[in-house]
Amino acid sequence: MAAHPGECAQRALAWLQRRAGIRRGVCLVTHVGENPRLTPLASVGVPPTRLRGFSVDLEARDHPLTQALFSTRPVVLASNGHAPSTPLGSTATQAIPLRALEPNAPPAGLLLLTPLSPAGTADAQWLGRVLGPRLAALTAASHLQEFGQQLRHEHTLLYSIINTVTDPILLTDADGRIMIANARAEALLATGEDQSEGRRRAVALNNMLFSAVLSRHALEGAGAPRSEVPLADPVDGSDLLFEVLSTVTSDAREGTGVVSVLRNVTDLQRATVEIEENYRRLRQTESEARAEKDRLELVIDSVADPIIVTDPGGNIVMMNVPAERLFTVPEAGGEEAQRLVQANDAHFSSFVSNVFFEADARRRSGSISLIDPRTGIALPMEAISGKIVSEHAEVTAVVTILHDRTEELERAHLYEELKKASAELERKVREATSELVHQNELLRRSHIELEQASTLKSQFLANMSHEFRTPLNAILGYTSMLLKGVSGEMTAQQNRNLERIDSNSQHLLSIINDILDISRIEAGKMPLTVAEFTIPELLREVLAEVEPLIARSRLTVSAELAEELPTVGSDRQKVKQIVINLLTNALKFTPQGWVKVAATWDAGSEQVAIAVTDSGIGIAKKDQDVIFEDFRQADNSPTRRYTGAGLGLAICRRLATMLDGELVVHSALGAGSTFTLTMPRTRKGE
Amino acid sequence: MGEPGHESALVLLVDDYPDNRDIYVQFLTYSGLRVEEAENGYEALDKAFALRPDVIIMDLSLPGLDGWEATRQLKRDPRTRHIPVVVLTGHALAGHSQGAMDAGCDAFITKPCLPERLLEEIRTILTAAPRPRSGDLTS
Numbered sequence: 001m002a003a004h005p006g007e008c009a010q011r012a013l014a015w016l017q018r019r020a021g022i023r024r025g026v027c028l029v030t031h032v033g034e035n036p037r038l039t040p041l042a043s044v045g046v047p048p049t050r051l052r053g054f055s056v057d058l059e060a061r062d063h064p065l066t067q068a069l070f071s072t073r074p075v076v077l078a079s080n081g082h083a084p085s086t087p088l089g090s091t092a093t094q095a096i097p098l099r100a101l102e103p104n105a106p107p108a109g110l111l112l113l114t115p116l117s118p119a120g121t122a123d124a125q126w127l128g129r130v131l132g133p134r135l136a137a138l139t140a141a142s143h144l145q146e147f148g149q150q151l152r153h154e155h156t157l158l159y160s161i162i163n164t165v166t167d168p169i170l171l172t173d174a175d176g177r178i179m180i181a182n183a184r185a186e187a188l189l190a191t192g193e194d195q196s197e198g199r200r201r202a203v204a205l206n207n208m209l210f211s212a213v214l215s216r217h218a219l220e221g222a223g224a225p226r227s228e229v230p231l232a233d234p235v236d237g238s239d240l241l242f243e244v245l246s247t248v249t250s251d252a253r254e255g256t257g258v259v260s261v262l263r264n265v266t267d268l269q270r271a272t273v274e275i276e277e278n279y280r281r282l283r284q285t286e287s288e289a290r291a292e293k294d295r296l297e298l299v300i301d302s303v304a305d306p307i308i309v310t311d312p313g314g315n316i317v318m319m320n321v322p323a324e325r326l327f328t329v330p331e332a333g334g335e336e337a338q339r340l341v342q343a344n345d346a347h348f349s350s351f352v353s354n355v356f357f358e359a360d361a362r363r364r365s366g367s368i369s370l371i372d373p374r375t376g377i378a379l380p381m382e383a384i385s386g387k388i389v390s391e392h393a394e395v396t397a398v399v400t401i402l403h404d405r406t407e408e409l410e411r412a413h414l415y416e417e418l419k420k421a422s423a424e425l426e427r428k429v430r431e432a433t434s435e436l437v438h439q440n441e442l443l444r445r446s447h448i449e450l451e452q453a454s455t456l457k458s459q460f461l462a463n464m465s466h467e468f469r470t471p472l473n474a475i476l477g478y479t480s481m482l483l484k485g486v487s488g489e490m491t492a493q494q495n496r497n498l499e500r501i502d503s504n505s506q507h508l509l510s511i512i513n514d515i516l517d518i519s520r521i522e523a524g525k526m527p528l529t530v531a532e533f534t535i536p537e538l539l540r541e542v543l544a545e546v547e548p549l550i551a552r553s554r555l556t557v558s559a560e561l562a563e564e565l566p567t568v569g570s571d572r573q574k575v576k577q578i579v580i581n582l583l584t585n586a587l588k589f590t591p592q593g594w595v596k597v598a599a600t601w602d603a604g605s606e607q608v609a610i611a612v613t614d615s616g617i618g619i620a621k622k623d624q625d626v627i628f629e630d631f632r633q634a635d636n637s638p639t640r641r642y643t644g645a646g647l648g649l650a651i652c653r654r655l656a657t658m659l660d661g662e663l664v665v666h667s668a669l670g671a672g673s674t675f676t677l678t679m680p681r682t683r684k685g686e
Numbered sequence: 687m688g689e690p691g692h693e694s695a696l697v698l699l700v701d702d703y704p705d706n707r708d709i710y711v712q713f714l715t716y717s718g719l720r721v722e723e724a725e726n727g728y729e730a731l732d733k734a735f736a737l738r739p740d741v742i743i744m745d746l747s748l749p750g751l752d753g754w755e756a757t758r759q760l761k762r763d764p765r766t767r768h769i770p771v772v773v774l775t776g777h778a779l780a781g782h783s784q785g786a787m788d789a790g791c792d793a794f795i796t797k798p799c800l801p802e803r804l805l806e807e808i809r810t811i812l813t814a815a816p817r818p819r820s821g822d823l824t825s
C-alpha cells in the first residue's frame with residue numbers, strides 16, 4: 001500500500017490504463033482550508049506541462065469540474081467548447097467523483113478519464129469507490145503531518161522572537177513556577193549545575209524578589225499591575241531595576257497563569273535620578289540667579305547714574321530708575337516730553353550700535369547729549385559701554401553707564417574762570433610787585449636819605465649840645481666863683497641875684513640835657529648797657545644824690561624795701577635816671593607831707609617794681625595821660641607854678657620801654673600820686 | 687692855701703674857649719695850683735713836652751689838632767705817657783667818652799663843670815697817682 005496520496009493515485013490510474021485501456025487520465029485532489037481548490041495529483045498520458053499550474057477554485061460552483069466533484073454519480077463532460085476547462089483537452093471526458101467513507105465528509109477528489117468503453121466505465125466506477133476513501137484518508141494524514149510541521153516551525157519562530165526581546169518575559173503558573181522564560185529571563189532567574197556559587201545565590205535572591213512581586217500582584221489584583229523589582233545581575237553582580245508588567249492569562253487546558261514582562265529601568269532610574277538632580281540644580285541655580293538678579297537690580301537701581309542693558313538687536317532689556325527717567329515718557333508728559341525721549345533714544349541707539357560694530361574693543365566711552373524729558377534741561381553725558389561676551393565669543397549684550405557731566409563741566413568752567421582770575425590776580429600781583437619794587441627802591445633811597453638826615457641830625461644835636469654847654473659852662477663857672485667869693489666878698493643882694501642866675505642856668509642845662517636825651521632815644525642812639533646790680537644799693541645812691549633837694553624840701557622821705565629782692569640785670573644808669581626823675585618830681589610837687597620809695601619783687605612774673613609815692617597835689621584823671629607827653633605838665637598854662645620843660649616823664653616812659661618795662665601812675669587830685677616803674681628782673685639782650 | 691704837696695702841682699689847661707680857660711685858671715690858681723694854658727692841640731703838645739705838667743685838662747673840640755689826637759700822642763710819647771689826662775668836654779654823647787677812653791685819657795668830665803668839681807677831680811687824680819716829679823716842675 002502506498003502511504004502517499006500521489007503514489008496511490010498514480011497506481012490506480014496505471015491499473016485502469018492496463019484494465020480499461022484508457023489513453024489519458026488525471027486524478028485531481030481537493031484541498032480544504034482557507035483557499036479550497038482542486039489541483040492535479042497524478043496523471044497518465046498527459047504531458048506534465050499541461051498540468052502545471054492547473055487549479056480550480058471550489059468557490060466557483062458553476063465550473064464543470066466543481067459541479068462534477070459535488071455530483072453523486074459519474075458525469076460525462078462533452079466537448080462543447082469548454083476545452084481549456086479540463087487538463088485532458090476538448091475530447092469528451094468521464095469525470096468520476098472520489099468520496100470518503102463518512103457521508104458528510106467533503107469529496108476527496110475527481111478522476112478524469114478518456115476515452116472509456118462501457119466495460120471500462122464499470123471498472124472506473126469501482127476504482128472510484130475504492131480510491132475515494134483511501135485517498136481521503138491519505139490526504140487527511142498528509143494534511144495532519146503538514147500542520148504538525150507548521151506548528152513546530154511557528155513554535156520555534158515564536159521562541160526565537162521571544163528570545164530576541166531584551167526584556168525578560170516569563171509565564172508562571174498559579175503557584176509561581178516558571179512555565180516559559182526567554183533567554184534574558186533565564187539568565188536572571190534560572191541556573192544550572194555548572195554555574196558558580198555567586199551566580200546561583202544571585203539567581204536565588206532574584207527568584208525570591210520576583211516571587212514577592214508576583215504574590216503582591218496576586219493579592220492586590222489588577223489594581224496595581226505595575227511595580228518595580230530590584231534584581232542583581234548574576235554575571236557581574238551589578239544592581240538592576242526592573243519594572244514588572246504582569247498580565248493574568250486563563251487557558252482552559254493550562255489553567256490560570258501570569259505573563260510577566262520585566263523592563264530594565266536601571267538606566268531609566270539612573271536617568272530619572274540624574275534628571276531630578278539636574279532639575280533640582282536648575283531650580284537652585286535659577287533661584288540663585290533670581291536672587292542675584294534681584295540684588296543686581298537693587299544695586300543698579302541704587303546707582304544714581306543711569307544704567308542701560310541693550311541686546312544685540314538694539315533693544316533695551318533692562319534699565320535702572322535714573323535711566324527710565326531719560327528713556328520713558330513721564331506720565332504727565334506731553335508731546336514735547338515724548339519727542340525728547342525719542343531724541344534721547346536716537347542718540348543712545350546710535351552710540352550703542354557703534355559699540356556693537358566695533359569688533360576689537362570691549363569698551364567704548366564717549367559723550368552724548370541727552371535732555372531731561374521732564375525739565376527740558378540739556379544733560380551732557382559721558383557714556384561708558386562694555387560688551388558682555390558669551391563663551392562662544394558672541395556679544396550678548398552691551399551695558400552702558402551714563403554719567404552726568406553737567407557739574408563736571410561747570411566745575412571745569414569754574415576752574416577756567418578761576419584760572420583766568422588767578423592769572424589776572426597774578427598779573428596784578430606782578431604789577432603790584434614791580435610797583436612795590438619801585439616803591440621799595442624809592443623807600444630805600446629815601447631811607448638812605450633819612451639815615452643821612454638822621455646822622456646829620458645827630459651830628460647837629462651833638463654840635464648844638466656842645467655849643468650850648470660851652471657858654472653855659474662859663475655862666476655857671478663864673479656864678480659859682482662869684483658865690484664862692486673867689487672874686488671877693490658879695491653883698492647879700494648880690495649873692496641872691498647870683499643864686500638866681502645859678503638856678504636859671506641849672507634849669508637851662510636840665511632842659512638841654514632832656515632835649516638831648518629825647519633826641520638820642522628817638523634817633524635810636526641811646527645805648528643800652530645791661531649789667532647786674534642790686535636795687536637797695538641803687539636806691540641808696542639815688543637818695544644820696546637828691547639829698548640836697550630833700551634837705552631843702554623839709555619832707556619826710558623814706559625807703560621801703562621788700563625782703564629777698566633779687567639781683568637785677570638791666571641798664572642801671574637808666575633805672576637810676578628814672579627813679580631820680582620820679583623822686584625829684586615828687587619832691588617838687590609835694591608842698592608838705594612825705595615821699596616814699598618802695599621796691600617790690602614778684603617771683604611769679606619775675607617783675608621788679610619801684611614805686612615812688614607822695615602826699616602831694618595829685619593829678620586829675622584827665623591829666624594822667626598828658627603828663628607823659630613831650631613838653632607837657634598837668635598845668636600847661638603860661639602862669640603855671642612849677643618849672644620844668646615837661647620832658648621828664650616823657651623820657652622816663654621811653655626809658656622804661658627800652659628796659660621792656662612800663663611806667664604807670666595812680667593818682668587823684670589832692671590825694672597824692674604813685675608812679676610805678678615795673679620791669680623784668682632780667683632784660684633780654686638785643 | 688690848700689695842702690702842701692699839691693700847691694706846687696702844675697696843671698696844663700687845654701681849651702679853645704677863652705672864658706672857660708679864664709674861669710678854671712682863676713679858680714685853680716685861687717685854689718693854689720699852678721696853671722698853664724693851651725688853646726689848641728699843637729700848643730698843648732708843645733707845652734706838655736716842654737713843661738711836663740702834673741695833670742693835663744683836655745678839651746676835645748680844638749682847632750687844628752683835636753683833643754683825641756693830642757691825647758693819643760701824649761700817651762704814645764714816653765716823656766708824657768705818665769701824665770694823667772682829664773678830658774673836659776661839652777660833648778655829652780656816649781661815643782665821645784668812649785673815643786676819649788680809647789685815646790688813653792684817665793678821666794672824663796662833661797661840661798658844664800663847676801670849677802670846684804674840676805679841682806676835686808684833679809685832687810683825686812693826683813692823690814691816686816702820686817709819682818716822683820722832675821725837678822724843673824717843682825717850685
